[in-house]
Structure formats: structure tokens, C-alpha cells
Amino acid sequence: VLSIKGNKLSVFPISGLKWVRDLMWLDGPLLSEYVHPHGDRFLYCWSDCNAKATRWMVMRVAEQTILRLANGMLPLDFVITRACQDDFVYFIDVLAGTRKDTEIWLSRVEDVPPEYLPQKGVFLDEAEPAGDGTYTVLLDESWNPTDLFVLPKSFEQAYSFLHAHLQLQVPTLEKLPWRGGFSSMHFDTWVRRTIPSQDRLGVDKVMVASPGFIRFKADDETAGHVAQCVLNVSERPAARATYDAVTDFIKKNIPQTDTLTQIDWPTIDPRLIEYTNQLARDIGAINPGRLLASVRTPFEAVQILRWFYRRLHPMVGFHRAQKLTFTTERP
């Protein structure tokens, strides 16, 4: 191992660090994230080894920086050691064959050997999610209070529906009457109440900065589906085209809510089933067969999909404006 320029310490002065996840792995961890009980984040960077010891470089780094690193938005050399929040790093030599520290140094950032620094332009490619029951959305630009209210609200509505549909597989979805206003609000409330309280989306942490993030308490699989639906609508014109076509079809063929009994349903139901399949496919995540089986009529299925599409729309707008990035999307 290389010689270190720094002050030797008798003990590692930070206690209580808890492993969060490995950010780089190749036959063992190369870069791992830790959290201190006070919330500070630390990176353990595998740096060197020989027959006697493995050397780790430890530095304090802002959580939003680690999130961006893990999401492939920042190259490694922007973080090690440029994003170190202190003027120093620690080097820990762990005795080979044990997990016991043998030597610890405090070293100034500028004294870190160049052999321990990443080259330019290296991005992490397969960092695992934290798997801790949270899901993080990165906030990329300045956010006003209204937007900060809208984002968690629309995320929660979409998340609750997908959780009910995909995880709970609720057999009967509440009847959704035809037009917006009170009926849609009623459905919002019903969907949320369908979720057991311990499974409901919560906000774990919000950091509004440039850049910042919002971390939800969530099932990361369902949250990932919400993100994928937003991306599908944001990046593909098909979903918008189908939504507009469905809306136009409803306006022409189902003009009034109080004349529903006069409508020739056997004639238009097959088209509504086609639209249900098409819109579910365009949005993603939703199983159209299960959806159709959980409602009384194809009209209800297509209305629920239209409701879901509208709940995604604020997030689609934020994504298109590059104001947010989902941690499950790759740049």
C-alpha cells in the first residue's frame, strides 16, 4: 500500500456509522454509503490492499450528492474527493483476515495520493437502491411552494392507486362516476383509504436546495412503477394521443351523465375495452384485464385510467421541465 501523508490517530473518531448500501461492487464492495445517527452521510472508498491490510478512505459527503452519484448524474471524480464536506479524509487500514482497524490517519484532502482518486468521467452504472422502504425523487431546479405541494400530492394519488391495483389487487374498485369535480375527489379519497395505514405513502425527508430531493416512505417497487408511468407519458406521445382520443370518444358518445341509461352500451363497450387496453399499455404498469375485472363496466375502467393519467400529469410537467429526476431512471 502507498504511504500516507497525515496525522496518525489512535482511534477512529466517528462512532455509530450504519451501513446503507454498496454503490460500487466488483467481487466485493468498492464504494459504500454509511449514515451517522445525526444524519450525516459518509462514503467508504476501497483504496488499496496488500497481504497485510485493506485500506479504506472515509469522507463526509452531502446526501444529495450521493443520490446524484448513485443515479449516474455525477461522475465519481466530482465526489471523490471534490465533494468531501471537510478539509480532510480518514484512511483506515483494516488488518487482513479480520475486521479490526490497525492504523488510522487524518489526511488533508490535497494530500490524498493521486492513485486513490478516480479518473475523470467515471459514472456508477448499477448502484442498488437503498432497499430501506424509501423512494427518492431528485429536485433539480428551484421549486416554489405550490409545486412542492403538488408533487407529493400527485405522487401519493398515483402511488395509492398502483398499490391498490398491483400489490393489494383490490377485487372491486369503487365506482367512479363520469366527470371530474366531486366524483374524482371521492375516488382520490377512496383509493387512499384502501391502503392500510402502515403502507400509505409518507414523506420521510425534504431537502429543498439546488439541487435537493424529496424522500418518500414507500414500497420502492410501487414507487418505481409510478416513476415509470410518468416517464412513459412524458417521453412517448402515444399516451397523450390515446388519452385525447378516449376523451373525444366519450364527449361524442356519452354526452351527459344523466342520460346514461339511453346510451347504446353494447355498441360502444367494445371500443371502450379497446381504449382501456390501449391506454393501460401506453401508460404502463396497469394490468388492463385485472382493471376490467374489478369494475362493473368498461366505461368505469376507461374513466379510472383517465383519472390516473390526470394524476400523473403534474409530475409529467415537472419531468419535462427537468425539475425532477426519479432515482430509478438512468440519464
Next chain:
Amino acid sequence: MKQEMHLIFSMHGLFACIIGDFGVQLKYQAQIDEVVDCPPEHASPQSCDAFRFVHSNLQHENNSTPTALIDPSIYPPNSNLHCDSWTLSFFTTQEAAVKKFNASLRARPRLRERIGDHLAQGRIEEKDGLCTPTSRHGHFSLHESVAFDFHSVFSMIGPIPGAVDQGQ
């Protein structure tokens, strides 16, 4: 993974062991029983060509040893061994392996000290264990069966192209 109890005859007599759905007896079954969801449900027997990073001496024992058994200091303090700790890493193509190695070397320039800078090639058969699905970067992990012998299957290709020019 759903498991079944089988009776096995061995030179030590009759004993019971646990064999997975695929009838593959894993080399480190007792250890991975301590790890949640290990091997992952989607791991399965595969038959494919495989490439692995090795030290220049192909007989180096680390070449065929899961990281959990190589050296505990490979893991940072207060972290836990996990399922991958009991596997061997492979790539499905030489190109994928070289690309990953050089990218990793650019990230951690002293990496060759840990995993070597040579490449070995062999063929993994279904009897050799359970493979995780191949990642988009061509990587998969093998949970070795008791029958798998790395050194009898894998042969040295040589130094990894590009590795010699970097990080020295």
C-alpha cells in the same frame, strides 16, 4: 427459494441435506441459509461461456473463492455479508468483462491489487450451480454447486487489454 429435503449417501454415511428446486446442491448452502432471500428466486442453472477476472497465477486461491471467504477486511467496517458475498462474478463475453474492468480501474485505480488484472475463460454448465440473471452489462453471479471446480474448467486468456496502461 423453495427447498426440498433429500437423503444423500456419501462416504461419511447417510445424511440429509437441503437441495433447491433445481436439484443443485450448493457449496455454501449452510452459510447462505443465514442470508435472507439467498440465492435469489430468479437464480437458475445456466449453460454458457463465462469470463472471470483472475490474478496472473491462475492457481491463486482467491480466483476461485467467494469474497466472503477471501478476507473479511474486503468488507468495510460494520457492513454485513450479503448474498453476492457467496458467489463468484462472471461475464458472458470478453468484451463485457474488459469494459467493466477498465471502467472499474478508472474508478479505483489500485483495483488490480485486489482482483488481479488477467482474464480467464471457461464454460459453466447447468450442474455447476445457480446463475443470477445477466445484467445489462453482461455480468452474472454464480452460486457454485458442490460439483463445480473452477480450476478444472477455466483457463487463462491473459492480461486484460488496457489494464496495463492504467493506474500504474
